[in-house]
Amino acid sequence: xxxxxxxxxQSLLGxxxxxxxxxxxxxxxLGIIVGMLPGLTAxxxxxxxxxxxxxxxxxxxxxxxxxxxxxxxxxxSRSAILLNIPGTPANAxxxxxxxxxxxxxxxxxxxxxxxxxSFIGTFIGMIILALFxxxxxxxxxxxxxxxxxxxxxxxIVISGNLTAPKDPLKGWIAGFLGLFIAMIGxxxxxxxxxxxxxxxxxxxxxxLLPAMVGVFGFAEIITVMKQSAYEVVNTxxxxxxxxxxxxxxxxxxxxRSGVVGTFIGAIPGxxxxxxxxVSYDMAKRSSKTPEKFGKGSIEGLIAAEAGNNAxxxxxxxxxxxxxIPGSAPAAVLLAAMFIHGVRxxxxxxxxxxxxxxxxxxxxxxxxxxxxxxxxxxxKWLVKVLAVPREKLMPIIFVLCVVGAFAIQSRTFDIGxxxxxxxxxxxxxxxxxxxxxxxxxxxxxxxxxKNLRRSLILSDGHLAPFFNQPIGLVLFFVTLLVILSKMxxxxxxxxxxxxxxxAPFRKNKEV
Numbered sequence: 161x162x163x164x165x166x167x168x169x170q171s172l173l174g175x176x177x178x179x180x181x182x183x184x185x186x187x188x189x190l191g192i193i194v195g196m197l198p199g200l201t202a203x204x205x206x207x208x209x210x211x212x213x214x215x216x217x218x219x220x221x222x223x224x225x226x227x228x229x230x231x232x233x234x235x236x237s238r239s240a241i242l243l244n245i246p247g248t249p250a251n252a253x254x255x256x257x258x259x260x261x262x263x264x265x266x267x268x269x270x271x272x273x274x275x276x277x278s279f280i281g282t283f284i285g286m287i288i289l290a291l292f293x294x295x296x297x298x299x300x301x302x303x304x305x306x307x308x309x310x311x312x313x314x315x316i317v318i319s320g321n322l323t324a325p326k327d328p329l330k331g332w333i334a335g336f337l338g339l340f341i342a343m344i345g346x347x348x349x350x351x352x353x354x355x356x357x358x359x360x361x362x363x364x365x366x367x368l369l370p371a372m373v374g375v376f377g378f379a380e381i382i383t384v385m386k387q388s389a390y391e392v393v394n395t396x397x398x399x400x401x402x403x404x405x406x407x408x409x410x411x412x413x414x415x416r417s418g419v420v421g422t423f424i425g426a427i428p429g430x431x432x433x434x435x436x437x438v439s440y441d442m443a444k445r446s447s448k449t450p451e452k453f454g455k456g457s458i459e460g461l462i463a464a465e466a467g468n469n470a471x472x473x474x475x476x477x478x479x480x481x482x483x484i485p486g487s488a489p490a491a492v493l494l495a496a497m498f499i500h501g502v503r504x505x506x507x508x509x510x511x512x513x514x515x516x517x518x519x520x521x522x523x524x525x526x527x528x529x530x531x532x533x534x535x536x537x538x539k540w541l542v543k544v545l546a547v548p549r550e551k552l553m554p555i556i557f558v559l560c561v562v563g564a565f566a567i568q569s570r571t572f573d574i575g576x577x578x579x580x581x582x583x584x585x586x587x588x589x590x591x592x593x594x595x596x597x598x599x600x601x602x603x604x605x606x607x608x609k610n611l612r613r614s615l616i617l618s619d620g621h622l623a624p625f626f627n628q629p630i631g632l633v634l635f636f637v638t639l640l641v642i643l644s645k646m647x648x649x650x651x652x653x654x655x656x657x658x659x660x661x662a663p664f665r666k667n668k669e670v
Contacts, residue, residue, distance in 0.1 A: 164290070164294060164517065167513065167514050167516075167517040168290065168517045168520060168521065170514070170517075171514065171517045171518040171520070171521040172521050172524075174219075174518075175219075175223070175518075175521055175522075175525060180220060180223065181525075183220060183223065183224055183227070184223065184227050184525050184526065184529045185529050185532075185533065187209070187223075187224040187225075187227035187228050187231065187526075188227040188228075188230065188231040188526055188529035188530055188533055189231065189529075189533055189537075190205070190209075190228060190231065191205060191227060191228040191229065191230065191231020191232040191234075191235060192231045192232070192234060192235035192238070192530070192533060192534070193235065194228070194231070194232045194235060195231060195232035195233060195234060195235025195236040195237075195238075195247045195248050195251075196235040196236060196237075196238035196239045196247045197239070197247060197552065198239050198243065198245045198246075198247055198384065200232075200247070200380070200556065201232070201248050201249070201376055201380060201488075202228075202229055202232035202233050202236075202248050202250070202432075202488075202489045203372070203376040203488040203489045203491075203492060204373070204376045204377045204380060204556075205228050205229075205232045205489075206225050206228050206229050206232070206489045206492040206493060206496075207369060207372050207373045207376060207377060207492045207563060208373065208377065208559045208560070208563045209224065209225055209228050210225060210369065210492055210495065210496045210499070210563070211369070211562065211563035211566040212566075213225065213496065213500075214499070214566070218500040218501060218502060219515075219518055221496065221500055222493070222496065222497065222500065222502075222518075222519070222522065223522045223525070223526075225492075225493055225496055226493070226519070226522040226523060226526050227522070227525070227526040227529060229472055229489045229490075229493065229526075230282060230469070230472055230523065230526035230527060230530055231526065231529075231530055231533075232247075232248060232489070233248060233250050233251075233278075233432055233468055233469055233471075233472055233489075234274075234275070234278045234465075234469060234530050234534060235247055235248075236248035236250055236251035236254070237251050237254045237258065237271070237274040237275075237278065237465055238271065239251075240252070240254040240255035240258050240259065241254065241255070241258035241259060241261065241262050241267060241270045241271060241274065242259075242262055242267060243259075244259040248432075248433075249431070249432070249433040250431070250432030250433045250435075250436055250468040250471070251436070251464075251468065252433060252436065252437070253433075253436040253437050253439075253440040253460075253464035253467075253468070254274060254436065254461060254464045254465055254468075256440070256453070256454050256460060256464070257270075257453065257454065257455070257456055257457045257458075257460040257461040257464075258270045258274060258461050260454070260455050260456035261456040261458075261461065263456075264456055266456070268538065269402065270461060271534075271538055272401055272402040272535065273402050273406065273407075273458055273461055273462055273465075274461060274462070274465045275465075275530070275531060275534035275535055276402050276407055276462075276531070277414060277417075277461070277462035277463075277464075277465035277466040277469075278465045278466070278468075278469040278527075278530060278531075278534070279469075279527050279528075279530060279531040279534075280407075280414050280418065280466060281414065281417060281418045281421055281465060281466030281467060281468070281469040281470035282469045282470060282472060282473060282523065282526070282527035282530070283418075283524070283527055284414075284415065284418030284419060284422065284466075284470050284473075285418060285421065285422040285425070285469070285470035285471070285472060285473025285474050285523070286473050286520055286523045286524055286527065288419070288422045288423075288473065288474065288477075289422070289473040289474070289476055289477060289519070289520055289523065290517070290520045292426075292477055293476075293477055293480050293481055293516050293520075294509055294516065296477060296481040296482075297480070297481045297506065297508055297509040297516070298509060300481050300482055300505070300506035301506050301507075301509075301510075302630060303482075303506055303630065304628070305609075305610040305611075305613040305614040305617065306610075306614050306624055306625050306628045306631045307628060307630045307631045307634065308606060308607075308610040309607060309610045309611050309614055309625065309631075310625070310631045310634035310635055310638065311482065311484065311606075311634060312484075312603040312604075312606045312607035312610070313607070313634075313638055314428075314634050314637060314638045314641075315428035315484050315599060315603050316332070316335035316336065316338075316339065316596060316599060316600055316603060317332060317335070317638050317641050317642060318427060318428060318638075318641055319331065319335060319428055319595060319596045319599050320332040320333075320334060320335045320593070320596045321641055321645065327591070328645045329645075330590075330591060330592045330593065331592075331593050331596045332596070333592065334587065334592045334593055334594070334596040334597040334600070335596035335597065335599060335600040336600060337597055337600060338596065338597040338598060338599060338600020338601040338602075338603075338604065339600040339601075339603065339604045339607065340600075340604075341366050341371070341597075341600070341601050341604070342365075342366075342600065342601045342602075342603070342604020342605055342607075342608065343355065343604060343608065344356055344362060344365055344366050345362060345363055345364055345365025345366065346363060346364065346365065347608065347612075348605075348608070348609055348612070349609075349612045349616075361570070361572040366576060366601070367568065367573055367576065368495050368601055368602065369492075369495060369563070369564070370563075370564040370573040370574070370576040370577040370580070371576060371577070371580045371598070371601060372491070372492060372495075372580075372598055372601075373560050373563045373564050373577050373580075374560070374564070374576065374577040374578065374579065374580030374581035374583075374584060375580050375581065375583075375584035375594050375597065375598060376488065376584070376594065376598075377556065377559075377560040377563070377577075377581065378557070378560050378577060378578060378580070378581025378582075378584070378585075379580075379581045379582075379584030379585040379588060379594075380556075381553050381556055381557055381560070381581075382581065382582075382585045383585060383588060384553065385553055401535055406458060407462075410458065410459050410462050410463075413443050413446075413447075413459055413462060413463050413466075414462060414463075414466045416439070416442060416443070416446075416463075417439035417442070417443065417462075417463045417464075417466035417467040417470065418466050418467070418470040419470070420435070420438055420439050420442060420467060420470075421435040421436070421438075421439055421466065421467035421468060421469070421470030421471040421474060422470045422471065422473055422474035422477075423474060424438055424467075424471055424474065425470065425471035425472065425473065425474020425475040425476075425477070425486045425487060426474045426475070426477040426478055426486055427478075427486065428478050428482075428484045428485065428486060428599065431471070431475075431486075431487040431488060431595055432468040432469075432471040432472065432475075432487060433468070435467045435468050435470065435471035435474070436464045436465075436467045436468035436471075437464075438467065439463045439464060439466065439467025439468075440453075440460055440463050440464045440467065442463070443459055443460055443463035444460065447459055447460075469527075471486075471487065472487075472489075472523070473523050474486060475487040475489075475490035476490065476493075476519055476523070478490075479493060479494050479497075479504055480504050480508055480515075480516055480519065481504070481505070481506065481508065482504075482505060482506070483503070483504045483505035483606070484602075484603065484606070485599065485602060487595070488594070488595045488598055488599075491598050491599060491602055494602065495602075502515055560577060560581075561574055561577070563577075564576065564577035584597075
């Protein structure tokens with residue numbers, strides 16, 4: 161504990177430089193703008209900014225990206241409140257009560273409440289990140305190749321399950337499509353080329369960043385341009401800084417949403433939108449006035465914003481300890497860490513112990529900048545929503561092209577970006593979630609290497625995959641997640657529940 165506090169203090173002092181603090185403010189401000197413009201997502205913002213940080217020192221580059229991430233997740237609340245259009249998917253729950261408040265002439269109050277809830281939620285997530293990352297990191301040292309194989313499968317299944325709750329099969333298909341894409345090119349053990357001609361551009365594999373920029377950037381451009389124009393609520397922005405009594409009255413809602421959002425963020429591939437909806441639902445269930453939800457409830461608004469922003473810190477936990485992203489923007493961050501020479505995973509507490517606490521400080525600085533900018537620049541930021549998207553989207557397209565090209569300077573990567581953008585657009589139209597697809601591309605390398613390593617260690621036998629304690633638990637949890645969505649299994653569980661509770665019901669009747 162003392163060593164952790166010492167590393168935290170050293171990291172904080174290391175970032176107390178004028179140049180770095182300017183970076184924090186600029187990146188957070190840019191993140192807020194990206195988040196509040198409908199069609200520009202946190203993932204797109206982080207992916208495009210990643211391409212501009214190659215020449216920066218590692219800590220500064222990751223700090224800038226985390227500030228973009230935090231700012232964008234918060235920034236989406238602006239358009240959700242003023243337009244009833246969530247700037248990012250994470251802010252869909254915010255619009256439910258934020259927009260009714262704006263229509264009632266309380267837009268400033270709604271923005272102030274959302275900003276404060278976002279800050280406290282991120283702060284709670286930061287504390288949990290600091291406490292749990294070292295613990296999980298030490299536990300993860302017990303993982304061998306067998307466990308990492310099952311962890312990759314579990315990540316795909318749970319991500320598909322939670323990002324497409326109505327039809328998890330679509331989420332699983334997207335995830336395993338990502339795994340297939342990751343298999344293209346030269347494999348690591350024997351340099352055998354799969355699904356490509358030797359000597360062709362594809363023999364080197366599909367690069368992660370162009371694929372991500374296409375799926376989350378170019379696909380968004382196509383989606384946004386086909387939608388009807390949006391209109392800002394015509395209301396005067398009055399008092400923005402919330403009253404202390406309003407925050408204190410909802411203190412337990414904020415704490416609960418912050419904790420729930422953080423732990424949901426720690427589940428691979430789930431993301432901030434799920435965290436916001438779960439936090440909102442729990443707030444509604446425990447509220448004394450649930451009938452106000454959806455009509456301008458302060459409690460509902462603050463729960464959604466605390467939950468989705470806490471998820472940002474939570475998503476860092478599996479990134480740092482297992483090298484598995486907790487959300488789509490965290491996946492880009494993971495790629496950026498690898499690009500800058502940091503290798504997250506079980507060995508991070510041995511190889512880069514100070515980096516974990518640097519990330520904690522980065523989240524703290526980003527949340528502080530978000531609070532300051534969010535409360536002080538409301539009227540100026542609202543004007544950004546008036547920018548015609550006919551002028552904005554071509555700029556975003558240019559950034560997508562530059563971002564795809566900049567990594568390896570290959571025109572082939574621009575083609576990859578466009579291809580994945582078109583595929584991503586059609587998959588969205590058919591309600592396939594994109595997070596499992598990207599997670600599949602990331603986890604594909606982990607799954608492939610550890611499957612091959614495991615088979616070499618076991619001499620080709622499959623038994624060791626099932627007789628390792630941690631691997632066995634992951635296998636059964638994965639199987640249970642899949643079975644829980646099968647109707648016949650649900651009927652069996654319902655029958656068992658009725659069988660167990662029948663004697664108790666009879667006693668009550670007597």
